[in-house]
Amino acid sequence: MSEPTPIPVAEVAVLGTPQLAGEAPPSALRRFLSGGTGRNLGLVIALAVIVGVGALTAGDRFLNFENFLTIVRAASIVGVITVGMTFVITSGGIDLSVGSVLGLSTVVASTAAVQAAAKETSWLLLVVVAIAVGAAAGFVNGIVIAYGRVVPFMATLAMLVAASGLAELISDRKTLIINNTDFLNFFRGGLLGVPALIWIFAIVAVAGWFLLGRTTFGRRTVALGGNYEAARLAGLKVKRHIVALYVLAGATAGIAGFMMMGRTSVGTSTHGGGYELDAIAAVVVGGTLLIGGRGTIVGTVFGVLIFQTLINIFTQNNLSTSVQAITKGVIIVVAVLLQQRFAARGSRST
Amino acid sequence: MSVNLCLVIVISASICYVLGMVNGDTGTSLLSMRGIVKGFSGVAALKGVDLDVRAGEVHCVLGQNGAGKSTLIKILSGAYQPDAGEILWNGEPVIISSPFAAIGLGIATMYQELDVVNGLTIAENIFLGHETATMGVLNRRRATRETRELLTRLGHGDLSPNREVGTLSAAGKQIVSMARALSHDTRLIVMDEPSAVLDAEEVRNLFRVVHELTAQGIAVIYISHRLEEIRQIGDRITVLKDGMSVASDLEVASTPTPELIHLMTGRTLEHAFPPRPGVAADAPVVLDVEGLSLRATFADVSFQVRAGEVVGLAGLVGSGRSEILEAIYGARKPTAGTVRLGDRLLKPGSVRDAVSAGIGLSPEERKSQGLLLEEPLYRNVTLSTIARFARLGVLDERRERRATAEQLDALEVRPSNPDRLAGTLSGGNQQKIMLARWLVHGTKVLLLDEPTRGVDVGARAEIYALIRRLAEAGTALVVVSSEIEEVLGLADRVLVISDGRVIETTDASAIDEHGVLDLVMKGTAA
Numbered sequence: 119m120s121e122p123t124p125i126p127v128a129e130v131a132v133l134g135t136p137q138l139a140g141e142a143p144p145s146a147l148r149r150f151l152s153g154g155t156g157r158n159l160g161l162v163i164a165l166a167v168i169v170g171v172g173a174l175t176a177g178d179r180f181l182n183f184e185n186f187l188t189i190v191r192a193a194s195i196v197g198v199i200t201v202g203m204t205f206v207i208t209s210g211g212i213d214l215s216v217g218s219v220l221g222l223s224t225v226v227a228s229t230a231a232v233q234a235a236a237k238e239t240s241w242l243l244l245v246v247v248a249i250a251v252g253a254a255a256g257f258v259n260g261i262v263i264a265y266g267r268v269v270p271f272m273a274t275l276a277m278l279v280a281a282s283g284l285a286e287l288i289s290d291r292k293t294l295i296i297n298n299t300d301f302l303n304f305f306r307g308g309l310l311g312v313p314a315l316i317w318i319f320a321i322v323a324v325a326g327w328f329l330l331g332r333t334t335f336g337r338r339t340v341a342l343g344g345n346y347e348a349a350r351l352a353g354l355k356v357k358r359h360i361v362a363l364y365v366l367a368g369a370t371a372g373i374a375g376f377m378m379m380g381r382t383s384v385g386t387s388t389h390g391g392g393y394e395l396d397a398i399a400a401v402v403v404g405g406t407l408l409i410g411g412r413g414t415i416v417g418t419v420f421g422v423l424i425f426q427t428l429i430n431i432f433t434q435n436n437l438s439t440s441v442q443a444i445t446k447g448v449i450i451v452v453a454v455l456l457q458q459r460f461a462a463r464g465s466r467s468t
Numbered sequence: 469m470s471v472n473l474c475l476v477i478v479i480s481a482s483i484c485y486v487l488g489m490v491n492g493d494t495g496t497s498l499l500s501m502r503g504i505v506k507g508f509s510g511v512a513a514l515k516g517v518d519l520d521v522r523a524g525e526v527h528c529v530l531g532q533n534g535a536g537k538s539t540l541i542k543i544l545s546g547a548y549q550p551d552a553g554e555i556l557w558n559g560e561p562v563i564i565s566s567p568f569a570a571i572g573l574g575i576a577t578m579y580q581e582l583d584v585v586n587g588l589t590i591a592e593n594i595f596l597g598h599e600t601a602t603m604g605v606l607n608r609r610r611a612t613r614e615t616r617e618l619l620t621r622l623g624h625g626d627l628s629p630n631r632e633v634g635t636l637s638a639a640g641k642q643i644v645s646m647a648r649a650l651s652h653d654t655r656l657i658v659m660d661e662p663s664a665v666l667d668a669e670e671v672r673n674l675f676r677v678v679h680e681l682t683a684q685g686i687a688v689i690y691i692s693h694r695l696e697e698i699r700q701i702g703d704r705i706t707v708l709k710d711g712m713s714v715a716s717d718l719e720v721a722s723t724p725t726p727e728l729i730h731l732m733t734g735r736t737l738e739h740a741f742p743p744r745p746g747v748a749a750d751a752p753v754v755l756d757v758e759g760l761s762l763r764a765t766f767a768d769v770s771f772q773v774r775a776g777e778v779v780g781l782a783g784l785v786g787s788g789r790s791e792i793l794e795a796i797y798g799a800r801k802p803t804a805g806t807v808r809l810g811d812r813l814l815k816p817g818s819v820r821d822a823v824s825a826g827i828g829l830s831p832e833e834r835k836s837q838g839l840l841l842e843e844p845l846y847r848n849v850t851l852s853t854i855a856r857f858a859r860l861g862v863l864d865e866r867r868e869r870r871a872t873a874e875q876l877d878a879l880e881v882r883p884s885n886p887d888r889l890a891g892t893l894s895g896g897n898q899q900k901i902m903l904a905r906w907l908v909h910g911t912k913v914l915l916l917d918e919p920t921r922g923v924d925v926g927a928r929a930e931i932y933a934l935i936r937r938l939a940e941a942g943t944a945l946v947v948v949s950s951e952i953e954e955v956l957g958l959a960d961r962v963l964v965i966s967d968g969r970v971i972e973t974t975d976a977s978a979i980d981e982h983g984v985l986d987l988v989m990k991g992t993a994a
Contacts (some may be wrong), residue, residue: 344840344841350819351838427811
């Protein structure tokens with residue numbers, strides 16, 4: 119999830135941190151807590167604490183708008199994947215293939231043939247191809263899981279291996295350079311001072327939040343994860359729905375793929391390596407139950423931001439990636455322990 | 469005593485600790501619980517319970533769902549600590565700090581959900597946690613020998629200690645669970661509704677085992693929803709109501725059943741089953757099942773159900789009753805035969821098709837097959853119809869809540885709050901939620917598998933009345949129950965099932981429980 123980030127010059131020192139630190143007017147805070155996102159209080163506190171640590175250790179280098187954008191921009195690619203992952207995990211599944219599917223999508227979309235066609239038509243063709251490759255891989259996952267009755271862990275593990283092999287085969291283990299200037303320019307630009315990557319992440323996150331919480335698709339996803347047998351006996355099209363969920367996860371991997379192409383201006387089979395684990399960690403830390411039945415996109419976004427903010431702080435303090443990894447591991451365990459506490463307190467029996 | 473009254477009792481969902489026959493020598497209590505109080509985040513589950521168990525005797529604790537049965541068991545088994553009150557074991561005050569401590573004292577608990585490991589053998593299950601081993605190396609031969617002795621003691625010397633537990637029936641697993649209890653130096657066994665998963669023959673066997681245990685001086689705490697069982701094997705009764713013991717140490721033999729029901733409910737139930745007005749002669753056939761078969765399960769099942777008719781399927785556990793319902797519903801794919809709804813031929817093995825045609829199923833295991841326990845009621849109620857509450861896939865939760873609240877009112881689920889979590893409801897209300905789901909859907913045919921399992925006394929009568937009301941509104945119903953009296957009391961027409969075949973179709977009023985059992989026995993013999 120990390121990348122070397124240039125340390126921006128402190129310029130705009132306004133960051134939304136006071137609010138995160140709980141110093142906002144109580145009415146707003148209370149409204150926030152009593153809402154559907156009230157469960158995310160722990161995440162707000164965690165993020166506030168981390169931001170506090172960043173402010174203390176790195177001072178203005180950390181606490182400025184440019185750095186805030188840097189963090190979110192770095193979080194955006196894996197962030198898009200976590201949105202798809204949240205759906206799959208909420209339904210009681212898992213998708214280990216997203217990282218290597220991301221790599222495959224960048225390779226396919228960067229091939230000479232696709233780039234040539236894009237030159238003839240529009241740079242958007244690269245985007246469409248990347249998403250289509252991701253969705254197709256997800257479709258295969260879904261079919262194998264729903265109709266072949268292979269457990270999601272194994273089916274997507276197989277896809278992880280196969281997709282990265284296919285990506286190596288297509289790219290001949292070479293890094294494919296993208297020379298479509300329209301495409302690259304789009305990612306260099308932004309809107310209202312916010313980079314394109316962040317916009318894409320925001321759009322995907324809001325769309326995911328709406329889809330999960332406000333639509334029949336989301337409701338069915340939760341039902342599937344909460345009680346598969348009950349969902350089946352209630353007459354839901356469970357198999358078709360499972361396929362749709364993995365197509366969705368694959369498509370988000372494809373979106374993350376073209377974002378990666380835009381950021382690095384290359385397509386390679388090594389893109390996205392290990393992203394599946396970062397995504398799963400962020401989803402679980404965000405409060406989505408790994409066994410399914412409860413999912414939260416808001417929590418997931420917090421999860422991604424918590425990890426990325428940490429990475430940023432570590433980088434600013436010149437700490438090694440090894441220390442980062444250890445800290446990530448500790449955070450995952452602590453988050454799950456806290457979740458279990460809450461779950462235990464919530465249950466009751468007579 | 470009238471059969472009807474007995475039925476009421478049978479139906480009464482209740483909690484019953486049966487303490488065994490006094491076989492002995494001593495009048496002092498083996499277990500004595502005094503003023504036990506236990507609350508959960510401010511809600512009192514137990515407000516003062518006294519319980520007295522003598523060595524080698526059997527004592528019943530009755531009570532409706534929510535009376536505090538589960539909590540009391542969990543305190544006894546060491547899973548919960550009481551907030552107040554004391555526990556005397558052999559006259560000595562004790563603290564049962566953990567399940568391990570309970571086993572150390574000699575208290576074993578057989579939960580409803582049997583806690584056996586399917587992948588292990590009988591012997592491995594019995595000695596799980598206290599393996600027969602020398603320096604960490606398992607001594608299989610000794611485990612096998614001792615297992616055989618335990619099984620023989622329970623009258624099941626025919627079971628091989630090396631058989632995998634997953635291949636056993638529920639009754640077999642129960643025997644394993646009991647053998648495990650005996651493998652420790654157990655003085656008291658708590659049995660939580662052990663008969664719920666057993667058929668009549670297996671229940672008789674269970675009773676024999678219980679008698680043998682008590683004859684050896686072991687006390688058995690036996691919980692059942694079936695009051696007639698208490699008559700058969702219980703001696704004394706303690707009644708729980710709203711977390712308090714309202715009556716203690718009643719003699720089973722001298723306590724009339726209406727008094728028990730009155731103690732549990734605070735009222736007297738007289739008519740459990742609503743009257744059957746009969747089906748209009750010109751009522752159209754709604755459901756037409758023809759030659760339905762499922763390999764190795766049931767064969768050639770044919771029957772019709774008319775609008776407003778309740779058809780009951782009676783038979784023992786394992787006769788194929790539930791599987792027939794599931795095949796009609798498409799949850800299992802039949803190997804032969806057809807299901808028609810009106811003129812429409814249903815696609816075999818498609819739940820989707822059955823639901824869209826207008827068939828609803830309330831499954832046997834509501835919690836694992838029917839409900840989303842962690843979700844609010846309205847999401848459970850609209851699960852089969854969510855598309856109707858959405859425009860272009862976007863849900864209108866206000867309409868869902870309103871539609872659900874209407875159903876909750878109509879079905880008298882109190883409080884009628886659509887935002888409550890399904891898992892917090894009692895068994896009776898959970899059953900009503902399943903009915904509400906299909907009422908919102910507007911099904912023409914309702915298949916009810918064990919509609920009153922886990923439903924307490926008062927709520928049972930309500931469920932019966934509801935079933936009748938649905939029939940009067942023109943719904944065709946098929947009811948399966950392991951309680952033959954219930955099938956006979958509810959249905960207009962009864963199909964007697966034995967070994968996967970319909971051996972008799974008759975008016976429910978023309979046959980009684982003995983008649984059904986008689987047919988079943990003959991059918992099985994043939």
